Amino acid sequence: MTNKIKLVHGDGGVKTNELINRVFLKHYGNDEETPLCDSFVFTTNPSKLAYTTDSFVVQPLFFRGGDIGKLAVCGTLNDLTTAGAKPIYISASFIIEEGFDIDVLCKIAQSMGEVCKKNGVRIVTGDTKVVECGCADGVFVNTSGIGIVSKKFSPSQIEPDDEIIITGTIAEHGTAILLDRYDLAMETNVLSDCCALSHLITDLDRELPYIKLMKDPTRGGIATVLNEIATHVGNNVELIENRIPINPQVKAINNILGIDPLYLACEGRMILVVKSGFGSRILQGLKEICGYQDAQIIGHFTKDCQGLVYLQTDIGGKRLLPNLEGQTVPRIC
Structure with a gap:
């Protein structure tokens, strides 16, 4: 594995897995028996909760069928869904490049709000950082989410013919x-x-x-x-x-x-x-x-x-x- 980050390390394939194992799992001390999933499920009596986080750097920011705001909220809601969880709260944090158009930022925020309203979810916390011009590509968004896991969903061992x-x-x-x-x-x-x-x-x-x-x-x-x-x-x-x-x-x-x-x-x-x-x-x-x-x-x-x-x-x-x-x-x- 190279000692320099390349774009391919972010594509979700072999190089991404190498990076996760070599850098993050090695130093985070993750329990080897805990599967690395899109959402982490844990118990707080009487319910099971799922927690997830994701960052979004899509280019272009607006594309046919969506934008970075819609993508960020949908991505987090969908990661919670993979855990059988009904989302309830999410956070939204922004890294914004100096000079970014506030009207464009409003469109992104509006898109996020519309998805949340449609799906009965609230954005309850977040953070905003601004970096110098040239230090980011417009805007990056991080969203985290928490949801209540359905008692009827219990992942089980996959078998032949499934x-x-x-x-x-x-x-x-x-x-x-x-x-x-x-x-x-x-x-x-x-x-x-x-x-x-x-x-x-x-x-x-x-x-x-x-x-x-x-x-x-x-x-x-x-x-x-x-x-x-x-x-x-x-x-x-x-x-x-x-x-x-x-x-x-x-x-x-x-x-x-x-x-x-x-x-x-x-x-x-x-x-x-x-x-x-x-x-x-x-x-x-x-x-x-x-x-x-x-x-x-x-x-x-x-x-x-x-x-x-x-x-x-x-x-x-x-x-x-x-x-x-x-x-x-x-x-x-």
């Missing part, structure tokens, strides 16, 4: 960022999928006991997230190519750019690993919820124990999907 569901079409956030950042002259109505998923805890209340794991496929997309899960579990993941929902325009744009959409970020989708035999039932429940008509069962865990992820292709072959090694799109969130 099914994998994605709650909607993939790669739309990553594609939207590419289009706006590089001002690509393409006629398209593609928008970021950025949205809060916290209502899933209520909407899937009866199905939570059969959901073994929830994970939002942000940096590195669904391929990277499933590699992380497969490595941890030890079993292989088989994905079915023609079941993976993707907007035809997103697919075409990525084909033109030579980018694999399986590795592009989603900011409003959730991967659910569900108990074998309950996939169709949970999928039906999702499709009855507004906004989840494109949800699909996209694969399952196998009995093979290499911890690999592969794609069953449309032509009948198998394509290995390795963990993200190189850089895709930096500063995506």
Whole structure:
């Protein structure tokens, strides 16, 4: 591992994991038996609470379908959702570059407030720092959140034949960022999928006991997230190519750019690993919820124990999907 930070260290793949293990876990003294998840769950009688934090450096600050403020709040709410928690409070801290337009900052704050109001969450604390011109790229946002964990959600050991569901079409956030950042002259109505998923805890209340794991496929997309899960579990993941929902325009744009959409970020989708035999039932429940008509069962865990992820292709072959090694799109969130 190099002794200098590179952009690839922030992409959520192999280099990110190396950095976490070499620097943070080494010096934080983290209990090796405590899994490193998007949210930390702890008990305070009589409830379980989940706590999470995240920082946002997306470029551009405003993109088709969202902005850094909306992204920051949705990202934190979604991380709490992965823990089966209903969010209640969040914090919001800003690092702002001298000379940044206050009207633009107002738009960002307004966006954050609207998402909170819509999802019954309050921003209750925060902090603001201003740095000299040239020491930051406009504005960076940090949000932390706390939520109450549903008593019906209890992550359990993943086993062969457990099914994998994605709650909607993939790669739309990553594609939207590419289009706006590089001002690509393409006629398209593609928008970021950025949205809060916290209502899933209520909407899937009866199905939570059969959901073994929830994970939002942000940096590195669904391929990277499933590699992380497969490595941890030890079993292989088989994905079915023609079941993976993707907007035809997103697919075409990525084909033109030579980018694999399986590795592009989603900011409003959730991967659910569900108990074998309950996939169709949970999928039906999702499709009855507004906004989840494109949800699909996209694969399952196998009995093979290499911890690999592969794609069953449309032509009948198998394509290995390795963990993200190189850089895709930096500063995506």
